[in-house]
Each structure stands twice: as structure tokens, then as C-alpha cells.
Amino acid sequence: MLTSLERDGAAALDARDPLAGFRERFVIDPHIVYLDGNSLGALPHATVGRLKRLVAQWGQRGVRGWDEGWLELPLEVGDRLGSAVLGAAAGQTVIGDSTTVCFYKLASAALDARPGRTQIVTDVGNFPTDRYVLEGLARARGLEIVWLEDEPHPDVLAARLGSSTALVTFSHVSYRSAQIADMAAIDALVADVGALMLWDLSHSAGSVPISLDGDHAPLAVGCTYKYLNGGPGAPAYMYVSRELQSELRQPIWGWLGRRDPFEMATGYEVSGGMQGFLSGTPPILALAAVDEGVRLIAEAGIDAIRAKGIALTEYAVALVDAILAPHGVGVGSPREVARRGAHVALAHPRARELCARLIEAGVIPDFRRPDVIRFGLSPLSTRFVDVWDGVQALRQALQG
Ligand SMILES: Cc1ncc(COP(=O)(O)O)c(C=O)c1O
Numbered sequence: 001m002l003t004s005l006e007r008d009g010a011a012a013l014d015a016r017d018p019l020a021g022f023r024e025r026f027v028i029d030p031h032i033v034y035l036d037g038n039s040l041g042a043l044p045h046a047t048v049g050r051l052k053r054l055v056a057q058w059g060q061r062g063v064r065g066w067d068e069g070w071l072e073l074p075l076e077v078g079d080r081l082g083s084a085v086l087g088a089a090a091g092q093t094v095i096g097d098s099t100t101v102c103f104y105k106l107a108s109a110a111l112d113a114r115p116g117r118t119q120i121v122t123d124v125g126n127f128p129t130d131r132y133v134l135e136g137l138a139r140a141r142g143l144e145i146v147w148l149e150d151e152p153h154p155d156v157l158a159a160r161l162g163s164s165t166a167l168v169t170f171s172h173v174s175y176r177s178a179q180i181a182d183m184a185a186i187d188a189l190v191a192d193v194g195a196l197m198l199w200d201l202s203h204s205a206g207s208v209p210i211s212l213d214g215d216h217a218p219l220a221v222g223c224t225y226k227y228l229n230g231g232p233g234a235p236a237y238m239y240v241s242r243e244l245q246s247e248l249r250q251p252i253w254g255w256l257g258r259r260d261p262f263e264m265a266t267g268y269e270v271s272g273g274m275q276g277f278l279s280g281t282p283p284i285l286a287l288a289a290v291d292e293g294v295r296l297i298a299e300a301g302i303d304a305i306r307a308k309g310i311a312l313t314e315y316a317v318a319l320v321d322a323i324l325a326p327h328g329v330g331v332g333s334p335r336e337v338a339r340r341g342a343h344v345a346l347a348h349p350r351a352r353e354l355c356a357r358l359i360e361a362g363v364i365p366d367f368r369r370p371d372v373i374r375f376g377l378s379p380l381s382t383r384f385v386d387v388w389d390g391v392q393a394l395r396q397a398l399q400g
Helices: 007-015 020-025 045-067 073-086 099-112 128-141 154-158 183-192 273-277 284-300 302-327 351-360 384-399
Strands: 093-095 119-123 144-148 165-171 196-200 219-222 237-240 343-347 366-368 372-376
Touching (some): 007 302, 007 384, 020 284, 045 284, 073 093, 073 237, 073 273, 073 284, 099 128, 099 165, 099 196, 099 219, 128 144, 128 165, 154 183, 165 183, 183 196, 302 343, 351 366, 351 384, 372 384
Parallel strands (some): 119 165, 165 196, 196 219
Antiparallel strands (some): 366 372
């Protein structure tokens, strides 16, 4: 409930915020109001130190570094991410390639595991890279894509599933509206028809609790450079539930997915467990940065992060209703907190131009066509006064 429309009200909320101290753990430009952590998360100070040490290790140890912990990083950081963020027991998560490539690998493996089935189900509002990868797979294999017009809802989905469904895939939190999909209900529906479900967790990992094991999710991928603060282009992760690992074969057979890769043997023989979902040499510098981001989330705890994410978005929605609605700005995210992730979509017909003006004024949100400005409210680095400043700047842009 909004008690004050003044900046003091926001400052009072910051004063009571149990996670407030985490902001100091990031490199923050005091002249900027950064509201785009859902696109590229802030840089943790710990990452700066870790990368310095790692670069020194590279300089001093050279190729010996591979035997001094580098080769284990994809599985090690994957397990840490699984435990702190994804609700996944050890041995089911690995850090691999970009989200696009990870998505391709698991979607392709899932389709191979359901031969004879001809349909892929997703929604038209899903993130473009996911849609494009699916279009490519469908074209190459002669499959049909069943497009849901709205964000995934179990009741609507149930009617579109059947014995032809091979693969169903949605984003857990929508990149546009921040709507949270009902993971447990959707996993159950998809399993009922014998298809495989693949989640894109890019906008939920590190912002809302996830229980992949508990919700019986078979497959998931996601970015590490948003709420996990892994840095620009940081590698993504793949989760494959333990029971599926021996059934699925990913399509890019590289040496690091092979059993005993340094034997350089003839013929590909897949390695057991999540190692078999890897392909080539892991990006060690980037992986170390992901590790630091994940450690910060683990330290803060996902429940505390979620509580602050709810408080920040509630505050943003209340300010928008009170201050921006009279100027024609609508809330394009769910109003029910249980269905909303950690960003708020603000809808206005002049969104593109307004977003450019905000950036000129030192407030950094982002624009999503045709009419949405996203305020990304990363719980560990965003203050309530940042929300207040962002809303005031948008009011000024609307009046200017
Ligand atoms: C839901 C979702 N999936 C995938 C991606 C990007 O994939 P990649 O890291 O391969 O560019 C994004 C980027 O914003 C995203 O929001």
C-alpha cells in the first residue's frame, strides 16, 4: 500500500529493506538510474576481483590451468546454480553455450526422443530466439508449430495438446509482460500426453523461486547475464532431469561431450550425465563471472530476493497508477503479484520515443516494440528511490 507519493516515502522503504546492503556489492554509477538489470545485470565487485585473479592465473599457469580447476567449472557452477536458483539437485545442470545454442540442443534432443510425433507447441509472444530456433527445427524436420496466441495458461494449453505433440516450450517469465507461467500445472499436462516440456528461465532465474525437481520439469535453459549478473554474453545453462539424461542425445557432438575426451579416440561415445550435453571448450573467464553472480544470489537467498522483487514491482505499479496513468501510461504486467516477475511493463503509444528521452536523462530502462517500456527491478541492486526517480523522469518526459 502506497503511503506517500514523495521521494521520502521511497527512502523510507529503502531504510527498511533487509537486502539494501547488497547494492554496495555492485559497481554502480551514481549518476545513472539503472532499470535494465533484466536485460544486463550489474557488475558485482567480486567479479572484478575474480577475473583479475583468473587472468593472473592464465598468465602464470598457462595451459596447466585446465588441470587446476578450469575443466570442472561447467558442472561445478551448474550445480551451484541448480541448488541456489533452480531447485535442481546436483548432477542435472551444466553451464554451456549461449541460450540460443543451449535451447537448440535441448529442443533438438527432445524432438529426437519423440519420433513420429509431428507438433511443437509454443506461444507467439515467446522470446524471438526461441521462436526462430523452433521454426528452423520445424522446417528441417517437416514438423508443425502450434502457436498459442496468448501467454501460456494451462486451460488453453490442454486443448492444444495430444498424441501428436512432441515438444512444448514456453518462457517461465515472459520477457515482455513479466507474467509467470504455472510451471507445475503445465509440466503435468505435457507429461500426460507423453510430450517433453522445455522451459526458458531467462527472466525467472535469480528473480523468482523455481523448483524444477519439485515441479517435475524435464528440461530447461536460461541466460546468466540478467538477474544472475554473469556479464555481457555470459554462457547459458542447461538442465536435464536425471531420468532423461541417458535417453536424450544433444546434436552437437564435440570432443568435450565425449567420454574420455583427451584420449582423442576414434568415434563419438557420449559421456555420462550432463557432461554429454557439452560440446566444445568452456569459456572459463565468462564462467568465473557467472559463478560470482550465482554466489551472490545464493548468499542473499532467493526467498528474500523474491520478497523484494514483489515489493519493488508493487511500489512501481502503485506509482504508475497514481502519477503516470493520468498521462495515458498503462500497466502491461499482471497486477496479481503471484503472477508477476521482477520487471514492470509500462504501455504507452509513444513508448519508443519516451524510452529514448529517459536514457538521455540518465534513466536506463528498455523499449520493447510496439509500445512497452520495461522497468527491470533487480532486487539486489535496485532501490525504491530508483523506482521513484524512474517514474518521475517518465512523467517529465510525458509532459515535455
Ligand atoms: C527469454 C530469453 N531467451 C533467450 C535470450 C537470449 O539468448 P542469447 O543469450 O542466445 O542471445 C533472451 C535475451 O534477452 C531472453 O530474454
